[in-house]
Amino acid sequence: MLTYIVRRIVYSVPVxxxxxxxxxxxxxxxxxxxxxxxxxxxxxxxxxxxxxxxxLDKSIVAQWxxxxxxxxxxxxxxxxxxxxxxxxxLRHALWPSIQLMFFGTIFAxxxxxxxxxxxxxKQYSAGDYFFTGTSYFFIAMPAFLFxxxxxxxxxxxxxxxxxxxxxxxxxxxxxxxxxxxxxLDYIRxxxxxVATLVVQSVAVWSRFQRASMLDVLNADYVRTARAKGVSExxxxxxxxxxxxxxxxxxxxxxxxxxxxxxxxxxxQIFAISGMGRLFLDSLQGGDAPVLxxxxxxxxxxxxxxxxxxxxxxxxxxxxxxxS
Amino acid sequence: xTTAPPLPNVDTELALPAGAEPVARSNWQLFRRRFFRHKLAxxxxxxxxxLIVVCFGAKWIAPYPKNQTNLLITPGxxxxxxxxxxxxxxxxxxxxxxxxxxxxxxxxxxxAFFSTIVGVFVGALAGFYRGWLDQGLSRLVDLxxxxxxxxxxxxxxxxxxxxxxxxxxVLAALGWMYIARVVRGQVLSIRExxxxxxxxASGASTPRIIVRHILPNCIGxxxxxxxxxxxxxxxxxxxxxxxxxxxxxxxxxxxxxxxQAESAVTSTSQFYLVFFPGLFLVVTVLCVNFLGDxxxxxxxxxxxx
Numbered sequence: 001m002l003t004y005i006v007r008r009i010v011y012s013v014p015v016x017x018x019x020x021x022x023x024x025x026x027x028x029x030x031x032x033x034x035x036x037x038x039x040x041x042x043x044x045x046x047x048x049x050x051x052x053x054x055x056l057d058k059s060i061v062a063q064w065x066x067x068x069x070x071x072x073x074x075x076x077x078x079x080x081x082x083x084x085x086x087x088x089x090l091r092h093a094l095w096p097s098i099q100l101m102f103f104g105t106i107f108a109x110x111x112x113x114x115x116x117x118x119x120x121x122k123q124y125s126a127g128d129y130f131f132t133g134t135s136y137f138f139i140a141m142p143a144f145l146f147x148x149x150x151x152x153x154x155x156x157x158x159x160x161x162x163x164x165x166x167x168x169x170x171x172x173x174x175x176x177x178x179x180x181x182x183x184l185d186y187i188r189x190x191x192x193x194v195a196t197l198v199v200q201s202v203a204v205w206s207r208f209q210r211a212s213m214l215d216v217l218n219a220d221y222v223r224t225a226r227a228k229g230v231s232e233x234x235x236x237x238x239x240x241x242x243x244x245x246x247x248x249x250x251x252x253x254x255x256x257x258x259x260x261x262x263x264x265x266x267x268q269i270f271a272i273s274g275m276g277r278l279f280l281d282s283l284q285g286g287d288a289p290v291l292x293x294x295x296x297x298x299x300x301x302x303x304x305x306x307x308x309x310x311x312x313x314x315x316x317x318x319x320x321x322x323s
Numbered sequence: 324x325t326t327a328p329p330l331p332n333v334d335t336e337l338a339l340p341a342g343a344e345p346v347a348r349s350n351w352q353l354f355r356r357r358f359f360r361h362k363l364a365x366x367x368x369x370x371x372x373x374l375i376v377v378c379f380g381a382k383w384i385a386p387y388p389k390n391q392t393n394l395l396i397t398p399g400x401x402x403x404x405x406x407x408x409x410x411x412x413x414x415x416x417x418x419x420x421x422x423x424x425x426x427x428x429x430x431x432x433x434x435a436f437f438s439t440i441v442g443v444f445v446g447a448l449a450g451f452y453r454g455w456l457d458q459g460l461s462r463l464v465d466l467x468x469x470x471x472x473x474x475x476x477x478x479x480x481x482x483x484x485x486x487x488x489x490x491x492x493v494l495a496a497l498g499w500m501y502i503a504r505v506v507r508g509q510v511l512s513i514r515e516x517x518x519x520x521x522x523x524a525s526g527a528s529t530p531r532i533i534v535r536h537i538l539p540n541c542i543g544x545x546x547x548x549x550x551x552x553x554x555x556x557x558x559x560x561x562x563x564x565x566x567x568x569x570x571x572x573x574x575x576x577x578x579x580x581x582x583q584a585e586s587a588v589t590s591t592s593q594f595y596l597v598f599f600p601g602l603f604l605v606v607t608v609l610c611v612n613f614l615g616d617x618x619x620x621x622x623x624x625x626x627x628x
Contacts, residue, residue, distance in 0.1 A: 019466050030482040140608035142558045144565045145581065145601050152588045152597060160591055254468065261473030268566055280566060283477055291478070295470060302469045 008310060012303045017068075023295040024064040031286040033080055067292065076293035081285045086293040089278065094297070096174055097263050097274035100197055103190060104259065108198035108205060109252070113245070115202075116209025120217060120244075121236055128210075135203035143262055147196040147269040154192065172271045193270040197262050201255055208251050213244040246317050253309030256302045357621040364617020367610035374607060378424030385418040390573055400595050407599040410583065419575055420599050426576040427557050428607070430490050434556035437495035439549045442502025443541075447533050449503065450510025460507065464500050472497060476559060477568045485569055487576075494556045502548045509541040543622030550615030554608045561604055577604045 033054060034047045051057045055066060070077065076086035115135075119128040138146070151171045159167050170176070170189045179185045216222060217240050225239045226232075263276035271277075275294065282290040348356070359365060377384050386406075393413035400408045407416035449457040467475070476493050483489035513519065514537060522536050538545075563569035564578025565585075572579060580600035587593035 015462070015465050015469065019469055022466070023470070026478055026482070030478060136609065136612065137605070140554070140605050140612060142562050142565075142604065142608075144562055145597075145604065148581065148585065148588050148597050149601065152591060152594055156589060157591050257469060257471045261471030264471070264473055264477075265562060265566065279474060279477075280568075283481060283568065295474070298471065298474070299469045306469075 004314070005307070005311070008307055012307070016299055016303060019299055020068060020296055021061075021064050024067060024292060025060055027288050027291050027295075028060065028063065031288045033286075033288065035286075071293065071296055076296075077289040079282075079287050079290050081282070081287045081290070086289050089290060090275075090293050090297055093273065093275045093278040095274075096272050097260075097267070097276065099174065099190075100193055100263060100266065100272070100274065101259060104194045104198040104201075105252070107194060108202045112202045112205035113209050113248070115206040116248075117213050117236070117241060117244070119206070119210040120213035123214065131206065135207055138199050138203040141199075143196055143200055144265045144269060146199050147192070147266065150192050150196060151269070171269075174272055193266050193272060196269065197259065197266045200262075201259065204255075205248060205251060209244065209248050212247040213240060216240045216244045219243075242316070246313065249309050249313050249316065253306045256305045257298075260298055260302070354621050358617055361617035361620055363613045364621075367613040367617070370606065370610045371614065374424060374603070374610075375428060378421050378428055381418070381421035381425060385415075385421045387415040387418045389418060389422045390414060390575065391418070398593070400592070408595045410596055416580075416596065416599055419580055420577070420603055423575045423577045423580050423600060424603060424607075426487050426570065426574065427560060427578070427604070430487055430494070430560045430576075431553040431557040431607075431611075433491045434494040434498055435549045435552040437491065438498035438552050439502055439545060441495070442499035442548075443506050443538065443545055445499065446503035446506025447510050447538060447541075450507040451514055451529075451533055451537070457507065460500070460503055464504055467497065467500060473559075473562070477563060477566075480563060480568055485571055487570065487574070490556075490560050490563075490569065494559055498552045498555065502545065502552065505544050505548050506541055509544055510537055513537050513540050543619060546618045546622065547615045550611050550618065554611045554615075557604065557608055557611075577601075 034050045034056070037043055037046045037050060040046045048057075055063055058066075067077070074087055076090065078085055079089060082089070115131050119131050122128055154169055155167045155171045158164060168188065169191050171192055172189075174186065174189050174193075176185050176189070217236075219240075222235060222239055225235050230239070260275070263274060264279055265276070266272070267274045267276035268280055275298070278290065279294050281287070282294065381389070391414065393409070396409060396413045398409050398411050398413065399405070402408070405415050405417065407420060409415055410419070445456070445460060449460045475497065479493040479496075480489055483492065510533075519532060519536055522532050527536070560569060560576060561578035561581065564576055565582045567582065570576050570579055572583075577600045581597060581604075584593070584596035584600065587596040
C-alpha cells in the first residue's frame with residue numbers, strides 16, 4: 001500500500017514539472033510585460049532595461065527554473081496588475097473556491113448516487129425515464145446558460161411576480177454585507193452557484209452510477225444473495241450498492257479539473273472572488289505571474305485529489321490492494 | 324471511408340418460416356436497419372439538418388440583414404415582425420440567432436472533423452505499434468488531465484487571437500487526444516483477433532491491415548466520439564465567448580448573443596434575449612448527443628434493437 005502511494009507520488013512529479021514548463025512557456029510568450037513601454041521615448045532602451053530587470057533577457061528554460069525554484073519556496077512574485085504578492089492573492093482566492101467545490105462535490109455525489117441507484121433499481125419505470133431525460137437535458141446545457149436561466153427564473157422572476165423586497169436566493173457573492181459564517185444568509189447565497197457548478201457533473205455521474213448499479217445487480221453474487229432469500233433491501237444496499245460505488249470514484253476524480261474550469265464560469269456569473277475569477281481577471285489583464293501561480297496551485301490540487309481518489313478506490317475495492 | 328469486405332451477415336432477428344432461405348444483409352444494411360429504429364436519433368438528424376440549412380442559408384432566409392441596427396424601434400419581445408424579438412440596438416434576434424448558428428455550427432463540425440482525422444491516425448498507430456508513440460500519447464493525456472481545459476483554451480485563444488479559426492485550431496488540438504485514446508484501446512484489442520492473423524497470413528501489408536481490417540471495426544466508437552467532439556466544441560465556444568474571452572462583435576455566435584443578453588437577466592421582460600439563443604444551443608447539443616447514441620447502438624453488432 002505504502003509503495004503504491006509512493007510510486008504514485010513519484011510518478012506525478014515529472015508530470016507536474018513538464019506541465020509547469022509548458023504553462024510557463026505558453027504564458028510567458030503570450031504576454032509581454034514590457035508592451036506598455038513601447039510608446040516611450042527611446043523605447044528600445046527602456047524595454048531592454050525592463051527586460052533585464054524582470055530577467056526576461058535570459059533563456060526561457062532559465063527563466064522557468066528561477067520561477068519554479070522561487071515558487072517552491074512560496075515566492076510566486078508580484079502581480080503586474082495590483083503589485084500585490086501573488087501568493088497572498090492566491091490564498092485569498094482559494095477559500096471561496098474551496099467552499100464551492102466542497103459543497104458542490106458533496107451535494108453532487110448525494111444527488112447523483114441517489115438518482116443513479118433509483119434509476120437502476122426501478123429500471124424503465126416512469127421515474128427512470130424522467131431522470132434520463134433530465135440528465136440528457138442538463139448534459140446538453142452549458143453551465144453558464146444554466147446559471148443565467150437560474151438567476152432569471154429563481155431570482156428575478158419571484159421578485160418581480162411577488163414584489164419581494166429581497167430575493168429568496170441571492171445571485172451575488174457568498175455573504176450579504178456585514179454577514180459572515182455559516183448561517184441562513186450563507187445558504188441562500190450558496191444554492192445557485194453550487195447548483196451551477198455541479199449541474200452537469202450530477203447529470204453525468206448519475207448516468208454513470210445507474211450503469212454501474214445495473215452491472216452489479218446483474219452479477220452472479222447478487223442472484224446468489226436473492227436465491228438465499230436475502231431481503232431485497234439488503235440485496236440492494238449491502239450487496240449491490242457498495243460495489244456499484246467503485247467505478248464512480250474514478251469518474252469523480254477525473255472530473256476535478258473540469259470542476260475547476262467550472263469555477264471560472266460560476267464565479268464570474270455570481271460575482272464570487274475565488275480562483276475562477278482570479279484566473280479570468282488575470283487572463284484579461286495579461287497578469288502572467290498570477291496565471292503561472294494559478295496553474296501550479298490548480299495542478300497540484302488536481303494531482304493530490306486524484307491521489308486521494310486512488311486511495312479511496314483501493315479501500316473500496318480489496319482486489320486492487322494486492323498489486 | 325473504407326468498409327470491411329461485405330461479408331454476408333445473417334439477420335437472426337427475423338423468425339423465418341421453415342425452409343425459407345435466410346436473407347443476407349451487408350454491414351451497411353444492418354447498420355441502417357438498427358439506426359432507423361432509433362427514433363430519437365432520427366428526429367435529431369432531421370433537426371440538425373434543418374438547423375444547418377437555416378443557419379447556413381441565413382443570407383436568404385433571415386428576415387433582416389446581418390447586424391442591421393434600428394435605433395428607432397424600442398427593443399421588444401417576440402412579435403409578428405420580429406419573431407424572436409429585438410435587442411437593445413434594434414437588431415432582429417431571429418436574424419442574429421441564424422447568423423450566430425453559422426459560426427457555432429462551423430466550429431463544432433470543423434473541430435469534430437479535424438480532431439477525428441488526427442485522433443484516428445495517431446490512435447491507430449499507437450495501438451498497433453505500441454512503443455514510444457503509445458507512451459508519448461499516454462503521457463500527453465496525463466499532462467492535460469491535470470489542468471482545466473477551459474483555462475488552456477482561454478490562454479491559447481488570447482495568444483492566437485479571438486477568431487473562429489483559432490477556436491477550431493485550439494479545440495481540435497486538444498480534442499484529438501480523446502479520440503486517439505479511444506481508437507488506441509480499440510486497436511489494441513482488435514489487433515489480437517484471428518481475422519487480423521488471417522489477413523497477415525494471406526500476405527496483407529500492415530497499412531492494409533490497419534485501414535481495411537482494423538479501422539472498420541472501430542467505426543462505432545470513432546463516430547460516437549466525433550459527435551461528442553461536436554457537442555464539446557459548440558459548448559466551449561459559447562462558454563468562452565460568453566466569458567468575454569472568445570469571439571467579439573461584429574462577429575456573431577450564440578455565445579456572443581448570450582453575452583450581450585446578460586443584462587436581460589435582471590428583468591424578466593427581456594428573458595427572450597437569453598431564451599432563443601440558449602434554446603438553439605441546447606437543441607443543437609441535445610440532437611448531436613442523441614445522434615451519437617443512435618450511432619453507437621447502430622454500429623454495435625450486439626445491440627438488442
